[in-house]
Amino acid sequence: MVTKTDTINSTEMVLRTENLNIFYGNFLAVQNIWMDIAKNQVTAFIGPSGCGKSTLLRCYNRLNDLIDSFRAEGKVYFYDKNLYAPDIDPVEVRRRIGMVFQRPNPFPKSIRDNIAFGAKINGYRGNIDELVETSLRQAALWDEVKDKLNQSGLSLSGGQQQRLCIARAVAVQPEVILMDEPCSALDPISTLRVEELIHELKEKYTIVIVTHNMQQAARVSDQTAFFNVKTSEKGGRTGYLVEYAPTELIFNDPQQEDTKAYISGRFG
Numbered sequence: 001m002v003t004k005t006d007t008i009n010s011t012e013m014v015l016r017t018e019n020l021n022i023f024y025g026n027f028l029a030v031q032n033i034w035m036d037i038a039k040n041q042v043t044a045f046i047g048p049s050g051c052g053k054s055t056l057l058r059c060y061n062r063l064n065d066l067i068d069s070f071r072a073e074g075k076v077y078f079y080d081k082n083l084y085a086p087d088i089d090p091v092e093v094r095r096r097i098g099m100v101f102q103r104p105n106p107f108p109k110s111i112r113d114n115i116a117f118g119a120k121i122n123g124y125r126g127n128i129d130e131l132v133e134t135s136l137r138q139a140a141l142w143d144e145v146k147d148k149l150n151q152s153g154l155s156l157s158g159g160q161q162q163r164l165c166i167a168r169a170v171a172v173q174p175e176v177i178l179m180d181e182p183c184s185a186l187d188p189i190s191t192l193r194v195e196e197l198i199h200e201l202k203e204k205y206t207i208v209i210v211t212h213n214m215q216q217a218a219r220v221s222d223q224t225a226f227f228n229v230k231t232s233e234k235g236g237r238t239g240y241l242v243e244y245a246p247t248e249l250i251f252n253d254p255q256q257e258d259t260k261a262y263i264s265g266r267f268g
């Protein structure tokens with residue numbers, strides 16, 4: 001039997017939060033998160049709407065900094081670096097910890113330039129054609145687009161656009177890829193392609209995925225974190241971590257009543 005301790009402790013940790021509280025203005029959106037994310041694994045965040053899955057995800061690459069009212073208390077470590085320390089450059093953080101969003105959002109540029117653009121901005125000095133090919137191959141898209149690299153990225157289907165966004169993310173050679181409901185705008189076949197891709201990508205990258213689809217979490221992830229939301233003293237709805245364990249345990253032998261209720265569809 002797999003135990004939480006065996007699986008999580010035997011692996012190197014890439015991201016770690018310590019007593020993380022996340023605010024929007026005075027509103028405490030997410031409370032007291034202590035959590036380690038393991039290298040070369042897929043970690044899924046599940047839980048009802050508003051429990052703070054996306055808010056927490058965006059803390060890992062400082063994307064919340066772009067929201068004026070955002071404030072974090074506590075620590076977020078990337079290996080041994082505190083990501084919110086004053087000497088940390090958020091642009092470099094976002095290069096090393098990339099992101100794929102819910103809706104595919106290619107640049108209104110050619111397929112080739114979608115890959116080349118970010119790499120050039122990040123100072124890539126190698127052969128761009130090779131980078132374009134390697135990145136598209138890693139995103140399982142090369143065979144479908146190799147003859148039309150100069151066409152607009154927006155001319156692709158939704159599923160292809162999402163894989164182009166994944167290719168764009170891997171082109172800057174990140175270590176972690178954050179995915180915020182990456183399949184929610186895709187049809188079932190495109191969803192399956194992206195899920196297969198996630199499996200392949202974890203050989204090279206650490207992946208954290210927010211998903212509303214529990215079957216998807218069960219299919220793609222190694223670890224699952226279940227979050228819930230409670231009404232705080234001030235009346236706001238605050239998210240918190242209920243249970244975090246290997247996916248197999250969360251779905252087959254959850255320890256918390258709320259997790260049992262959620263995965264059996266009794267709420268959320």
Ligand SMILES: Nc1ncnc2c1ncn2[C@@H]1O[C@H](COP(=O)(O)OP(=O)(O)OP(=O)(O)O)[C@@H](O)[C@H]1O
Nearest residue numbers: 024029048049050051052053054055056067069237
């Ligand atoms: N930019 C923002 N400004 C103020 N409050 C926000 C902002 N973004 C999110 N919130 C609030 O923070 C809480 C957590 O939201 P978040 O989107 O992280 O939850 P979620 O679990 O990802 O939800 P969903 O599953 O519906 O996407 C919610 O109460 C939400 O209204």
